Amino acid sequence: MPIVSLSQIAAARSGDKGEGSNVGVLAKSDAAYAFLKEALTREAVAAHMSGINRGAVRRYEADNLRLLNFLLEDSLGGGGSASLLTDAQGKTHGLALLRMELDVPEEILSELES
Amino acid sequence: MPENKIVRIANGQGFWGDSILGPIRLVEEGPLDYLTLDYLAEVTMSIMQKLKGRDPNKGYATDFVSLLDRILPTLVEKDIKVVANAGGVNPQACMEAVLEVMRSHGLEGEKVAIVEGDDILDGIDGLMSSGEEFLNMDTGAPLSSVRERVTSANVYLGAFPIAEALATGARIVITGRGTDPGLVLGPMIHEFGWQPGDDDLLAAGTVAGHIVECGAQCTGGNYTDWRSVPDLARVGYPIIEAEADGSFVITKHEGTGGAVNIDTVCHQLAYEMGDPAAYLTPDVIADFTSFKIEQDGPDRVRVSGVKGAPATSLYKVSMSYSDGWKSVGELTISGPDALEKARLCAAIVWERLAMDGCEYPEEERLEEYVGAGVCHRGIPGAETDAPPEVILRMGVKGPDKAKVSRFGPELVPLVTSGPPGVTGFAGGRPKAAEIIGFWPSLVTKDKIQTTVSVLTA
Numbered sequence: 001m002p003i004v005s006l007s008q009i010a011a012a013r014s015g016d017k018g019e020g021s022n023v024g025v026l027a028k029s030d031a032a033y034a035f036l037k038e039a040l041t042r043e044a045v046a047a048h049m050s051g052i053n054r055g056a057v058r059r060y061e062a063d064n065l066r067l068l069n070f071l072l073e074d075s076l077g078g079g080g081s082a083s084l085l086t087d088a089q090g091k092t093h094g095l096a097l098l099r100m101e102l103d104v105p106e107e108i109l110s111e112l113e114s
Numbered sequence: 115m116p117e118n119k120i121v122r123i124a125n126g127q128g129f130w131g132d133s134i135l136g137p138i139r140l141v142e143e144g145p146l147d148y149l150t151l152d153y154l155a156e157v158t159m160s161i162m163q164k165l166k167g168r169d170p171n172k173g174y175a176t177d178f179v180s181l182l183d184r185i186l187p188t189l190v191e192k193d194i195k196v197v198a199n200a201g202g203v204n205p206q207a208c209m210e211a212v213l214e215v216m217r218s219h220g221l222e223g224e225k226v227a228i229v230e231g232d233d234i235l236d237g238i239d240g241l242m243s244s245g246e247e248f249l250n251m252d253t254g255a256p257l258s259s260v261r262e263r264v265t266s267a268n269v270y271l272g273a274f275p276i277a278e279a280l281a282t283g284a285r286i287v288i289t290g291r292g293t294d295p296g297l298v299l300g301p302m303i304h305e306f307g308w309q310p311g312d313d314d315l316l317a318a319g320t321v322a323g324h325i326v327e328c329g330a331q332c333t334g335g336n337y338t339d340w341r342s343v344p345d346l347a348r349v350g351y352p353i354i355e356a357e358a359d360g361s362f363v364i365t366k367h368e369g370t371g372g373a374v375n376i377d378t379v380c381h382q383l384a385y386e387m388g389d390p391a392a393y394l395t396p397d398v399i400a401d402f403t404s405f406k407i408e409q410d411g412p413d414r415v416r417v418s419g420v421k422g423a424p425a426t427s428l429y430k431v432s433m434s435y436s437d438g439w440k441s442v443g444e445l446t447i448s449g450p451d452a453l454e455k456a457r458l459c460a461a462i463v464w465e466r467l468a469m470d471g472c473e474y475p476e477e478e479r480l481e482e483y484v485g486a487g488v489c490h491r492g493i494p495g496a497e498t499d500a501p502p503e504v505i506l507r508m509g510v511k512g513p514d515k516a517k518v519s520r521f522g523p524e525l526v527p528l529v530t531s532g533p534p535g536v537t538g539f540a541g542g543r544p545k546a547a548e549i550i551g552f553w554p555s556l557v558t559k560d561k562i563q564t565t566v567s568v569l570t571a
Contacts, residue, residue, distance in 0.1 A: 007338070011337075011338035011339060011377065011381065012338060012384075013331075013336065013338070013381045013382070013384045013385050015385050015386045016386070017386060017388065018252060018552075018554070019252070022384075022385075022386060022387055022388065024381075024383075024384020024385070024387055025384075026338075026377065026380050026381065026384060048493070049492075049493075050492060051490075051491045051492010051493060052490070052491060052492060052493070060387075060388075060389050060390055060391070061390075061403075062383075062390040062391075062402055062403040063403065064403055064404070064405060064406065064407065065380045065383055065384070065390075065402070065403075065407065066380070067380065067383070067384055067390065069384060069387050069388075069390055071388065077480070080156065080157065080550065080551070080552055081157055081437075081440075081548075081549050081550045081551075082437060082438075082440070082511065082549045082551060084440060084442055084479075084480035084509035084510075084511060085480065085482070085488075086482055086484060086488050086489060086507060087488075087489045091336075092489040092490065094338070095338075095489075095490070096489065096490040096493050096496065098338070099490065099493050099494070099495060099496055101494075
């Protein structure tokens with residue numbers, strides 16, 4: 001299976017939730033969603049985002065939207081106006097997650113290309 | 115009510131600071147029944163309480179009044195109604211200002227209504243003695259730890275008071291703090307006669323409200339596949355075509371820029387989402403996993419089959435409190451060796467401050483090297499050791515204003531007493547700014563009285 005970045009098979013949006021952020025990952029096809037439901041675990045996201053998030057990670061699914069939603073509980077350096085960070089609202093965390101590299105089955109990629 | 119009645123509700127303002135062109139073009143460039151505008155963030159309420167403390171006629175979003183001055187004649191001509199949370203902590207003063215603008219346009223006879231009851235700053239102690247604890251929802255801590263530093267306290271009201279205000283025949287409805295989706299759900303309740311307990315319908319209006327509440331974020335703004343979005347400069351702000359059965363279409367005016375497709379809408383559905391199966395509002399618990407979403411022609415997305423569950427007996431309360439001070443500043447450092455020189459600059463600043471008795475613990479200070487990989491820190495492939503130039507961004511925070519203030523004056527001297535190539539100090543010395551903390555809690559609904567008042571220009 002080729003190793004590609006998550007951005008090849010999914011899109012994302014992120015924003016602030018209190019002292020943390022949420023990252024919604026939107027799969028680009030039904031097959032990509034089925035694959036990501038298995039592959040994009042809470043643990044994998046926590047490890048990839050460990051430079052950004054110091055807290056726990058929670059994970060939710062919405063099949064109708066092909067959405068996996070991750071809550072990064074301590075990712076804003078305090079959150080709100082207490083944060084000193086440039087990205088105090090986690091606006092860029094979605095793109096950070098899309099940089100993750102994954103072993104993706106060939107047929108998922110070829111379906112998306114066609 | 116005709117069976118196929120469609121009500122067009124647009125949101126022209128995603129936050130205080132959003133482009134004034136959004137609402138202006140919404141009312142001018144196509145058909146519309148309602149324009150909603152969101153001006154309030156949590157930090158805004160605290161700022162507005164301070165403004166009101168200094169001047170009893172302030173404490174609301176003055177941008178709203180400037181906007182109305184530009185669009186009121188069109189609103190009347192096309193019979194568009196406006197629902198805005200521009201009242202902040204002083205809806206009365208906002209109403210007076212709006213009435214004044216109406217009269218200046220010769221629009222005597224037009225009505226303005228306000229919704230009040232969300233501001234409980236003066237009622238906290240009374241509510242506490244009646245048994246309300248206001249425990250912090252995130253930490254469980256008691257309010258007593260910050261009580262004397264609380265600067266604003268507002269209940270997130272729901273959509274029914276907005277519907278009540280629209281029933282007075284008001285052209286403009288002004289609220290204080292309420293839920294963002296409520297601005298959209300209120301007109302639907304009013305138009306379709308939805309009732310408390312119509313949980314699927316209230317949930318549908320809530321989903322619609324969530325999709326449009328950040329303006330252009332559902333019509334192609336902040337979208338991963340940004341190259342595919344045409345003409346973002348002229349991006350169309352979102353319009354809901356609502357129907358009585360709760361189904362709705364998200365669209366935008368013909369000829370505007372941006373894009374409305376399943377993907378742009380799903381991006382916004384994911385925004386600031388917690389548990390998608392339980393989206394809590396004072397009106398209903400909406401299930402974002404329940405509905406069907408489909409393309410319904412170019413730049414049209416239809417949502418149907420939304421399910422909801424009964425709301426809880428509690429309102430969410432947002433309090434703000436004074437939580438110390440912070441100061442942040444930046445300098446630009448050119449190459450060669452930009453990052454190495456920037457690191458030296460940061461070390462010099464901390465050392466000079468320490469020489470003068472100001473040491474900041476790790477968690478109360480920050481240094482960032484913007485350009486070398488700040489937003490995506492720690493992500494493989496997202497950082498570099500060799501940027502051609504960097505912005506050194508440094509900051510401190512803490513409870514001691516004098517110590518926080520001491521930081522700023524040590525940044526700019528690096529221009530002449532650091533390594534070569536230090537510039538970009540045009541902003542001058544960074545100054546200490548107050549940190550506003552937030553205290554999320556709950557209050558029993560029965561103890562909050564909402565009122566609707568209406569006046570005629």
